[in-house]
Every structure is written in C-alpha cells, then in structure tokens.
Amino acid sequence: MAPAPQVTPTSAPAPHPGNYTATPAPSQAFEELQPLYLPEVPAAPFAEAPAAAEAPVAEAPVVEAPATPLYEAPSPQPVYAPPAAEPATHAVEPGPALVENTVAEVVAPVAVEDVYDANAFEVDEEFEATVVLTRGRSTTRWNLVDIDGTRFPLAPSNVLGRKPASGPEGAQYIALSDPERVLSRTHLLLEVENDELWITDLNSTNGTEIFEDENDMRPCEALSRYAVTVDQSLSLGGRSITFDGPGSL
Known part of the structure; x- marks a missing residue:
C-alpha cells in the first residue's frame, strides 16, 4: 500500500491595510443568522386518467302488446243445484234382480250313429238298459252278449262300466245297466287283437272274475x-256278461 500524502498547513495571509468590513466572528454570525424560508411551490395537479370508454349495450327491441287480447275468457256461468228429491209417500216395489250375463257353453251336435243316448252324460244315474255311449271307429267279429240276450259289436278297444268316461283314444264306451249298483263307473277294458279277446280290470271297486263254469x-x-x-x-262285481265270436257254435 502507498503511504498517505502529507498535507502541510499554511497560514492565512495577513490582512491588507485599508477599508474593509469586519467579518463577525463565527459565533456572532451564527447568532445573527435568520432562518431561511424556501418559497412554497404550488403542487402540480395530478392528471386523472381518462375513464375507460364503456361499450355500447344493445337494447332489446320493445314489442308493444296488441291493443286487443287474442281471445276473451268465457264468462262464468251460474251453477244451478238440482231440485231436492221429494220423499216417497208410498211403498216402492222391488225391481227384478239383476242377472249376470253368462256365456252359454256350446255343445257340438251328437251324431245318431255315434251315440245311442245323447243324454247319457248329463245325469248321474244307472241306465235301465245297456247302451253304447260312443261307438268305436270299426268293429270286430266279437260281440258282447248282455243278460237279456242283446248283442253289442265290439270295437278293437272298448271300455265298460256304469258310466264310463275315460279310456284309450278311439275307444268305444258301453254303459251297462246296473240296477244293483255293483259296477264302477269305469270298470273294464275289453280289447280285440288278431281275433283274440283280452280284458283288463281298471282298478274297479268290486273287481272282475273269469268263469268257465259255476265251479x-x-x-x-x-x-x-x-x-x-x-x-x-265274466262277472263284473256280480253282474254277468258273455261273448260270441270266432269259434262260437
């Protein structure tokens, strides 16, 4: 680092003779100093920023209502109460009872050649005589011989009983007279196959028996x-029937 320069003090020059004004001492001059006032500078007004221009607002067109209404509401009509019913002064006879409408069951006409007795299925009672309720589609060479000697040609399938109502398709139904009421409604199935006769008891109440003679x-x-x-x-619950057919005398 370089050494700092040395300052040599100098003495003030001697005053020259002549007229001069004496300079007051510093302390005196400081006392006689008056405060210095700076003139007031008026503040410059701030310039206000111009207001932002407002965007024009489109106004909706004004639609004037029509001078007259499109329609006029109907004026309310007065409501009249019905006259009160007069009290009955005499007895009123009851009218006919209402009958519900019913649909009559349509029953197909019964062909004469198919059924001997068209009313056989309408009453649940014993027949006074043996009748064929429904004939078979064909007959065989076998005949059922009733106790009174009447012969009934047998179809390939036959159902016997007091009032048979069910059996194989195409079966012939034969209602036997049953004054003693020993037969079941559906008692026996009779079938003819290759000129041979076969029987099946249809779970009857009094059963079925085959007789060759009394013993x-x-x-x-x-x-x-x-x-x-x-x-x-055969004995159907005690009611006898016989047959004739191939090999009969």
Whole structure:
C-alpha cells in the first residue's frame, strides 16, 4: 500500500491595510443568522386518467302488446243445484234382480250313429238298459252278449262300466245297466287283437272274475291283462256278461 500524502498547513495571509468590513466572528454570525424560508411551490395537479370508454349495450327491441287480447275468457256461468228429491209417500216395489250375463257353453251336435243316448252324460244315474255311449271307429267279429240276450259289436278297444268316461283314444264306451249298483263307473277294458279277446280290470271297486263254469272262477288282478275265450263268461262285481265270436257254435 502507498503511504498517505502529507498535507502541510499554511497560514492565512495577513490582512491588507485599508477599508474593509469586519467579518463577525463565527459565533456572532451564527447568532445573527435568520432562518431561511424556501418559497412554497404550488403542487402540480395530478392528471386523472381518462375513464375507460364503456361499450355500447344493445337494447332489446320493445314489442308493444296488441291493443286487443287474442281471445276473451268465457264468462262464468251460474251453477244451478238440482231440485231436492221429494220423499216417497208410498211403498216402492222391488225391481227384478239383476242377472249376470253368462256365456252359454256350446255343445257340438251328437251324431245318431255315434251315440245311442245323447243324454247319457248329463245325469248321474244307472241306465235301465245297456247302451253304447260312443261307438268305436270299426268293429270286430266279437260281440258282447248282455243278460237279456242283446248283442253289442265290439270295437278293437272298448271300455265298460256304469258310466264310463275315460279310456284309450278311439275307444268305444258301453254303459251297462246296473240296477244293483255293483259296477264302477269305469270298470273294464275289453280289447280285440288278431281275433283274440283280452280284458283288463281298471282298478274297479268290486273287481272282475273269469268263469268257465259255476265251479271254476278266477279273479283278475287290477290292471293285469287276461285272455278270454268264447266259452267263458265274466262277472263284473256280480253282474254277468258273455261273448260270441270266432269259434262260437
């Protein structure tokens, strides 16, 4: 670092003789000094920023209402109360009872050649005589012989009973007279196959028996099939029937 320069003090010059004004001492001059006032400068007004221009607002067009209304509401009509019913002064006879409408069941006409007795299914009572309720589609060479000697040609499938109502499709229904009421409604199935006669007890109440003579009786089990020859007879709960057919005398 370089050494700092040395300052040599100098003495003030001697005053020159002559007229001069004495300079007051510093302390005196400081006392005689008056405060210095700076003139007031008026503040410059601030310029206000111009207001932002407002965007024009589009006004909706004013639609004037029509001078007259499009329609006029109807004026309210007065409501009249119905006259009060006069009290009955005499007894009123009851009218006919309402009858519900019913649909009559349509029953197909019954052909004469198919049914001997068209009313056989309408009453639940024993027939006074044996009748064929529904004929089979064809007949065989076998005949059922009733106790009064009447013969009834047998179809390939036949249902016997007091009033048979169910059996194989196409079966012939034969209602046997039953004054003692020993038969079941659907008692026996008779079938003819290759000129042979077969029977099946349809779970009847009093059962079925095969007779060759008075001393030879064979009971049939329900729903079991048995062959019957022309010289044999049947007992349906005690009600007898016989047959004639191939091999009859």
